[in-house]
Amino acid sequence: MSETLAPADEAGVSAAVAAAAAAGEPLAIEGRGTKRGLLRPVQAARTLSLRRLSGITLYRPQELILSALAGTPVPEIEAALAERGQQVIAEPPVLAAIFGGSEPPTLGGLVATNLSGPRRITAGAMRDHVMGIRAVNGLGEVFRSGGRVLKNVTGLDLCKLLTGAHGTLGVITEVTLKVLPAAERSGTLAVTVPDLATGVRALSAGLGSPYGVSGAALLPGEAPRAVLRIEEFAESVAYRLGRLREALGRFGDVALIEDAGSRELWRGIREAEPLGADAEDAVWRVSVEPTAGPGVVAAAGLPRALLDWGGGLVWLAGPATAESHRRVMAAARAAGGSFTLFRAPEPLRAALPVLPEEGPVLAGLRDRIRTVMDPRGILNPGRMYAG
Amino acid sequence: MIDLPAPKPDVMARRDEILAGLQAVLPGDGIIVEPARVKPYETDGLSAYRQPPLAVALPRTTEEVAAILAFCHRNGVRVVPRGAGTSLSGGALPLADSVVLGLMRMNRILEVDYANRLAVVEAGVTNLGITNHVAADGFFYAPDPSSQLACMIGGNVNMNSGGAHCLKYGVTANNLLGLKGVTIEGEVFEVGGRHLDAAGYDWLGLLTGSEGQLAVITEVTVRILHAAEGQRAMLAAFRANEVAGQAVDAIIASGIIPVALEFMDRPAIHACEAFAGAGYPLDAEAMLIIEVEGSTEEQDMLLGRLKEICERFDPISLKVAETAEQSLAIWKGRKGAFGAVGRISPDYLCMDGTIPTGQLPFVLKRIGEMSASYGLQVANIFHAGDGNLHPLIMFDANDPKSFHDAEQFGADILTLCVEVGGCLTGEHGVGVEKRDLMTVQFTPFELDQMRALKTAFDPEWLLNPAKVFPLKDNPGLRQAA
Numbered sequence A: 001m002s003e004t005l006a007p008a009d010e011a012g013v014s015a016a017v018a019a020a021a022a023a024g025e026p027l028a029i030e031g032r033g034t035k036r037g038l039l040r041p042v043q044a045a046r047t048l049s050l051r052r053l054s055g056i057t058l059y060r061p062q063e064l065i066l067s068a069l070a071g072t073p074v075p076e077i078e079a080a081l082a083e084r085g086q087q088v089i090a091e092p093p094v095l096a097a098i099f100g101g102s103e104p105p106t107l108g109g110l111v112a113t114n115l116s117g118p119r120r121i122t123a124g125a126m127r128d129h130v131m132g133i134r135a136v137n138g139l140g141e142v143f144r145s146g147g148r149v150l151k152n153v154t155g156l157d158l159c160k161l162l163t164g165a166h167g168t169l170g171v172i173t174e175v176t177l178k179v180l181p182a183a184e185r186s187g188t189l190a191v192t193v194p195d196l197a198t199g200v201r202a203l204s205a206g207l208g209s210p211y212g213v214s215g216a217a218l219l220p221g222e223a224p225r226a227v228l229r230i231e232e233f234a235e236s237v238a239y240r241l242g243r244l245r246e247a248l249g250r251f252g253d254v255a256l257i258e259d260a261g262s263r264e265l266w267r268g269i270r271e272a273e274p275l276g277a278d279a280e281d282a283v284w285r286v287s288v289e290p291t292a293g294p295g296v297v298a299a300a301g302l303p304r305a306l307l308d309w310g311g312g313l314v315w316l317a318g319p320a321t322a323e324s325h326r327r328v329m330a331a332a333r334a335a336g337g338s339f340t341l342f343r344a345p346e347p348l349r350a351a352l353p354v355l356p357e358e359g360p361v362l363a364g365l366r367d368r369i370r371t372v373m374d375p376r377g378i379l380n381p382g383r384m385y386a387g
Numbered sequence B: 001m002i003d004l005p006a007p008k009p010d011v012m013a014r015r016d017e018i019l020a021g022l023q024a025v026l027p028g029d030g031i032i033v034e035p036a037r038v039k040p041y042e043t044d045g046l047s048a049y050r051q052p053p054l055a056v057a058l059p060r061t062t063e064e065v066a067a068i069l070a071f072c073h074r075n076g077v078r079v080v081p082r083g084a085g086t087s088l089s090g091g092a093l094p095l096a097d098s099v100v101l102g103l104m105r106m107n108r109i110l111e112v113d114y115a116n117r118l119a120v121v122e123a124g125v126t127n128l129g130i131t132n133h134v135a136a137d138g139f140f141y142a143p144d145p146s147s148q149l150a151c152m153i154g155g156n157v158n159m160n161s162g163g164a165h166c167l168k169y170g171v172t173a174n175n176l177l178g179l180k181g182v183t184i185e186g187e188v189f190e191v192g193g194r195h196l197d198a199a200g201y202d203w204l205g206l207l208t209g210s211e212g213q214l215a216v217i218t219e220v221t222v223r224i225l226h227a228a229e230g231q232r233a234m235l236a237a238f239r240a241n242e243v244a245g246q247a248v249d250a251i252i253a254s255g256i257i258p259v260a261l262e263f264m265d266r267p268a269i270h271a272c273e274a275f276a277g278a279g280y281p282l283d284a285e286a287m288l289i290i291e292v293e294g295s296t297e298e299q300d301m302l303l304g305r306l307k308e309i310c311e312r313f314d315p316i317s318l319k320v321a322e323t324a325e326q327s328l329a330i331w332k333g334r335k336g337a338f339g340a341v342g343r344i345s346p347d348y349l350c351m352d353g354t355i356p357t358g359q360l361p362f363v364l365k366r367i368g369e370m371s372a373s374y375g376l377q378v379a380n381i382f383h384a385g386d387g388n389l390h391p392l393i394m395f396d397a398n399d400p401k402s403f404h405d406a407e408q409f410g411a412d413i414l415t416l417c418v419e420v421g422g423c424l425t426g427e428h429g430v431g432v433e434k435r436d437l438m439t440v441q442f443t444p445f446e447l448d449q450m451r452a453l454k455t456a457f458d459p460e461w462l463l464n465p466a467k468v469f470p471l472k473d474n475p476g477l478r479q480a481a
Helices: A010-023 A074-083 A107-113 A158-162 A196-207 A234-251 A259-270 A290-300 A322-334 A346-351 A360-373 B009-013 B015-025 B035-041 B062-075 B127-135 B153-159 B203-207 B241-253 B266-276 B296-311 B324-335 B337-344 B357-374 B400-419 B435-441 B444-457 B475-480
Strands: A003-005 A027-030 A046-049 A056-060 A065-069 A086-088 A130-136 A142-146 A171-181 A185-192 A215-219 A225-232 A253-257 A282-287 A304-308 A313-318 A338-343 B055-057 B078-082 B098-102 B109-113 B118-122 B176-182 B188-192 B216-223 B231-238 B260-265 B286-293 B317-320 B347-350 B378-383 B388-395
Touching (some): A010 A046, A010 A130, A010 A171, A056 A074, A065 A074, A107 A171, A158 B203, A185 A234, A185 A259, A196 A225, A196 A234, A196 A304, A215 A259, A225 A234, A225 A259, A234 B296, A253 A259, A282 A290, A290 A304, A322 A338, A360 B188, B009 B015, B015 B055, B127 B153, B153 B216, B176 B203, B241 B260, B241 B296, B260 B266, B266 B286, B266 B324, B266 B378, B286 B324, B296 B317, B337 B378, B388 B400, B400 B435, B435 B444
Parallel strands (some): A003 A046, B055 B098, B078 B098
Antiparallel strands (some): A056 A065, A130 A171, A185 A225, A282 A338, A304 A313, B118 B216, B231 B286, B260 B378
8 A cells, every 4th residue: 555645735735746746756646535446557656635625615505606625525515515405517426336435535536537427418517517626736836727606718728627637637626616406306207118229319309309308318128218307396397207208109118207216216327326337347438429329339249338428428347358448449439439448457457548549639739738737747647548 | 008019020021922822822712912801800809909910811621721820830920710700809819920810711511410419510600500500400509609690610619608598508618529620730630529528638628718829620519409498588677786686696596597697787778778678677776687498387487486586676677578579578678788888889898707696786886986987987787697797898999098998997897806706707708808917817827837738739829829818928929029
């Protein structure tokens, strides 16, 4: 086990990074380490944990704004929002079913990995709701981007650059999120379909309707089910599910799942539970245009799959081998999409490209941007790409 | 007055050679050099500033854009990308030694895919052109800047444009899937695609709103959405800005996110009413236009709840549209606001800051005081849900002192926006207009880091120079001097 540094505040983070930069010693950056198994293993003697930078620093429900330090547990934020009837918009997953462990995810980790749940299809990703950020670059220098207002185009958008950068461009110390009211009611229609392609057509019909479908997933199996969610005021849920039911009948038998059942179903989809990954399985997340989802499932030829985001997010699970990975990469590439090796034994993650290779232009820009943000190459080196 | 850097002497000395070279790259009608034909490109929506460029290049393909950029890069020539030239911040203002790279001939809609809810369009397609193309099938492209009839999607991407409906639908960055672009070296690249959340760095997010500093965007894959069944507006007028602000807070707290929530202050109400005769209450200090979406029954339900909330704040006037026509009548004044202000004043500056919404009464009070001290009228229009404030400062461009005072007044307002926790620009971009105010919002180190990122894309600072970053300490312009 490597040594863990856990500074108490941003100044401490800055000092720790500056010292590591001066010594040329890489740091593994994490919150509570819940997603340590994601992407490539970081080779670093020391871990910099943000867990002690914890707490909500600003919450203005009427302004739809919440700020919290990076190490704040996400459940603490969700509880504070729930008290005022609001929520984290992107419906981020905890992923205990995938990564195990009982620690809660932190806000910083969530933003660094840009993980979003089912509502992403209509409401946007985590990256769409990061309004402001404070961070420390690879030399220990503190900087901000964005702010604490909902509309801001002042300067380059480093909030987006750092969101999903897996801690390789800066150590996030504080985040300001746009939040929104939670819906009064949830309701879901489940359409039993003959095959995945028909299922995606049902999801496309729902997402291309005026009814504001806020979840559109496809549960594979002998009788695949396309599930479509409405979250709205009670009157609207009843009305919209009724109209949607008329539109979906042509794809298969339609069943209604009411409020509590709907919430539980989507909690499970958010956590990728219907994927049913075995403990030994590797897990992939592939993002493609929705109509290409069933083709990716077929081409990958892995035993377990789950489709979300109208068919465009394909969760796959199967034997943790280089051959499985090759098939997933080929399937994603053929569909013009993107993949992430989401969970695999460490030797496999270390040996394979866990993300798609970018072309020479972007790879060159990536190197130059890393040189600006982390010239000594000490922030999570090797996390995203080898070398 | 905003300073522009001196032209690069070597470029000006080689003018004829460079123009001949450009014409060799883009033979036929692709290069414009005659002064009379260059003139329309000398300014944009910030028309107080004018500067004819060396030449205008009007490519028709990404390959032609790449060839022009490679040529300019080889020859050290600055490039100013331009869509329709509607920028209110001077984002497309040329320099004397620059080539304006106009994307307006790249105006094809390449593909519409309803099953995947996306459209692939060239950078010169207008914002409204996308919606018009898919409207018959019930779809639309969500961001709706008020220049949407003219402004082009490439410009929208570069400015991360918003609009009146972004409280519900988000800004440009939230409605994109992919981009095709060209680096200053003339290398073509693609980011994102036809799918959500491509793995790797968020190039799409970094390029969006980068104001032409990083690359030239030639093709855009946008998300298209199915329109709601219908929409309807209501109007609520109050005795004081504070009271209207409290009503806005109460609406948000109720869990309703209206599709639009517009605030107008007393001068804006009067200007719009005089122009449009929309029936706005002239005895009000502040007025809200609130719009909801859904079926007729859903609209009734939401408007009923909103009416109840507004009634708690002792409104002077409360009008709920019963029909689409009445709804249009409520919007009529607001949509004509720019024309209305243009009628009472020969010239105006349209400012664009964002503030925490709770600060609105204080900010409007301070703007009122500044207005008295400068002796210049101002009308305020505010996207109340997201805090985006548009003060319209009236002045006389024929009077240099009036123009100077108007610019200073605007700078004071934006400085105030930052002081109360907001920012310099919510949706218009920094451009040249707010360039020198960047030091108010950012530390010297934060600016240096952003400049270094710009340098990573554009080492010689040839792309859209003299914008976004203060002229002082600007590495590209220091090199040139």
